[in-house]
Amino acid sequence: MKIGVLLKQVPATDTRIKINAGGTGIETGGVKLEINPYDEHALEEALKLKDAKKANQVVVISIGGAGNDQRIRDGLARGADTGLWIDDPALEGADSLTIAKVLAAAAKAEGVDMLIAGKQAVDNDNAQVPAMVAELLGWPQALVISELSIDGGAFQATRDIGGGLRQVVKGALPAVLSADKALNTPRYASLPGIMKARRKPIAKKTAGDFGVAVGEPMVVDANWTLPPERPAGRILQGEPAEVVAELVNLLRTEAKVL
Amino acid sequence: MPGILILADHDAGIFKSTALELVAKARELGGTVSALAIGTSSGEGLPADLVLTVDGPEFGTFNTEPWVAALAAAVAKVQPDLILATANMVARDVMPRLAARLGVGMAADVVELRAEGGAVVGRRPVYAGKALFDVTVKSSPAIFTARPNSFVPTAGAAPGGVEALVVSVGVVQTTVVETLAPSSNVVDLTEAHLIVSGGRAVKSAEGFDQLIRPLAAAIGASPGASRAAVDAGFCPHGEQVGQTGKVVNPSLYIACGISGAIQHLAGMRTSKVIVAINKDPDAPIFQFASYGIVGDIFTICPMLTEALK
Numbered sequence: 001m002k003i004g005v006l007l008k009q010v011p012a013t014d015t016r017i018k019i020n021a022g023g024t025g026i027e028t029g030g031v032k033l034e035i036n037p038y039d040e041h042a043l044e045e046a047l048k049l050k051d052a053k054k055a056n057q058v059v060v061i062s063i064g065g066a067g068n069d070q071r072i073r074d075g076l077a078r079g080a081d082t083g084l085w086i087d088d089p090a091l092e093g094a095d096s097l098t099i100a101k102v103l104a105a106a107a108k109a110e111g112v113d114m115l116i117a118g119k120q121a122v123d124n125d126n127a128q129v130p131a132m133v134a135e136l137l138g139w140p141q142a143l144v145i146s147e148l149s150i151d152g153g154a155f156q157a158t159r160d161i162g163g164g165l166r167q168v169v170k171g172a173l174p175a176v177l178s179a180d181k182a183l184n185t186p187r188y189a190s191l192p193g194i195m196k197a198r199r200k201p202i203a204k205k206t207a208g209d210f211g212v213a214v215g216e217p218m219v220v221d222a223n224w225t226l227p228p229e230r231p232a233g234r235i236l237q238g239e240p241a242e243v244v245a246e247l248v249n250l251l252r253t254e255a256k257v258l
Numbered sequence: 259m260p261g262i263l264i265l266a267d268h269d270a271g272i273f274k275s276t277a278l279e280l281v282a283k284a285r286e287l288g289g290t291v292s293a294l295a296i297g298t299s300s301g302e303g304l305p306a307d308l309v310l311t312v313d314g315p316e317f318g319t320f321n322t323e324p325w326v327a328a329l330a331a332a333v334a335k336v337q338p339d340l341i342l343a344t345a346n347m348v349a350r351d352v353m354p355r356l357a358a359r360l361g362v363g364m365a366a367d368v369v370e371l372r373a374e375g376g377a378v379v380g381r382r383p384v385y386a387g388k389a390l391f392d393v394t395v396k397s398s399p400a401i402f403t404a405r406p407n408s409f410v411p412t413a414g415a416a417p418g419g420v421e422a423l424v425v426s427v428g429v430v431q432t433t434v435v436e437t438l439a440p441s442s443n444v445v446d447l448t449e450a451h452l453i454v455s456g457g458r459a460v461k462s463a464e465g466f467d468q469l470i471r472p473l474a475a476a477i478g479a480s481p482g483a484s485r486a487a488v489d490a491g492f493c494p495h496g497e498q499v500g501q502t503g504k505v506v507n508p509s510l511y512i513a514c515g516i517s518g519a520i521q522h523l524a525g526m527r528t529s530k531v532i533v534a535i536n537k538d539p540d541a542p543i544f545q546f547a548s549y550g551i552v553g554d555i556f557t558i559c560p561m562l563t564e565a566l567k
Contacts, residue, residue: 014520095363097363122502125384128364129354130354131353135354135358141351160347168435169434170433182496218397219396220395244561247562258477
């Protein structure tokens with residue numbers, strides 16, 4: 001079985017976001033980039049299946065410009081076999097459906113039996129691409145999963161359906177899955193892994209290579225701002241017993257939240 | 259006359275306030291308002307012009323493909339220009355799949371929607387709320403999902419007609435084996451009105467159980483945690499608040515021994531009232547707190563629990 005893992009490069013979660021001068025996006029200068037944290041769990045699950053001999057090949061697929069090759073290389077260092085880097089300026093600002101079309105075509109071209117991504121990318125928080133890819137390929141989906149087992153050509157997964165409820169679903173591969181944090185604990189790259197990764201192949205492609213014509217985006221953003229500042233609060237002064245009593249009183253009578 | 263289709267959430271046939279919110283917003287945007295209720299429902303009690311109900315064995319419990327088929331059938335029937343759903347886990351599962359089936363654009367998790375020059379403009383948070391932008395969808399229909407509590411629900415408007423919609427579901431590739439009930443009766447963090455969170459300073463799982471859970475229980479709050487506390491194994495992943503955990507919007511958030519890392523603040527900064535208890539007076543959390551107490555959580559939390567019981 002061959003598994004495709006979708007990796008996206010995003011600003012590190014400890015980034016202090018600033019808006020650029022034109023209000024068209026975030027200020028990207030000096031921002032540290034990393035693998036989308038949820039995608040690390042997707043990669044780990046694929047590598048675990050390979051360790052358990054349930055998969056024999058893992059391809060890391062990433063769309064984006066400079067730096068994405070390093071994220072792919074990181075995935076190869078952790079144990080993936082090959083990389084597919086879709087580096088195409090035409091895809092900058094593309095909507096989720098266009099990205100999904102490219103990834104669906106790439107999954108077909110790579111001949112993967114399973115595609116796994118993080119449950120969402122922590123930059124734009126869209127959480128749309130995995131479901132769209134599943135629909136375009138006509139594959140079943142199990143998203144935001146916390147458990148997965150693969151048995152022959154079938155999967156069984158536990159997904160979060162909200163309101164504290166989880167659902168166990170099963171189906172036949174090929175399928176699209178997306179990982180929640182609880183799925184596993186991602187490994188680090190080992191030194192031998194890093195050395196080996198240097199010789200592993202990364203194919204570089206464009207949307208056109210997969211027969212996808214990139215048109216005007218259907219979803220357009222504008223007027224980026226920071227969230228409104230919170231009004232200044234106050235520090236309660238006094239002995240512990242006094243401040244606790246004052247806090248309880250304030251929550252009940254001033255803030256009226258209790 | 260533009261048409262709007264709403265995916266109306268209900269609980270055993272009773273429409274949720276989120277469905278009423280969407281109808282109210284749709285009325286404000288103008289046009290014919292149709293709603294789709296999936297699963298057993300009388301369709302009554304929702305002030306839309308038309309309520310479509312879909313029922314049958316495939317709709318007894320949530321599953322992706324039957325839900326998408328029902329939505330696609332409703333779209334084919336009412337031909338809407340705009341489709342609205344509440345941004346919950348079910349919508350995250352099915353709405354992008356519907357968008358791909360229809361070949362249209364979608365904007366998720368908006369917190370505002372307004373008509374502007376013939377177009378509908380949403381405002382959505384990104385980077386877990388560290389930034390916001392205006393979003394337009396240049397396809398017909400356009401799909402938006404809206405966060406709960408973004409709009410004011412309609413009350414008292416007269417409901418319109420109800421019609422049963424027949425849906426041919428086709429081949430369903432996923433089987434639901436079972437639905438697992440929550441392990442506790444605590445309200446899910448994303449829907450909680452009261453949250454008590456603990457950070458690294460609780461020191462251990464026992465510390466979390468001794469300080470945070472009793473304080474939460476005293477006021478009927480849901481317990482939450484910082485990434486540091488989760489990574490240290492003090493509590494499960496499901497309780498993490500922040501950019502790689504749950505994004506929450508309670509009326510009261512009590513942060514105990516949480517310094518206020520950027521990624522944590524991103525997940526809780528829209529809380530109405532924030533209380534911070536931390537022994538470091540320079541902790542960044544105090545800049546966001548409505549009320550702050552500089553002190554040791556091992557002293558303050560038990561006293562606060564007693565006072566609130």
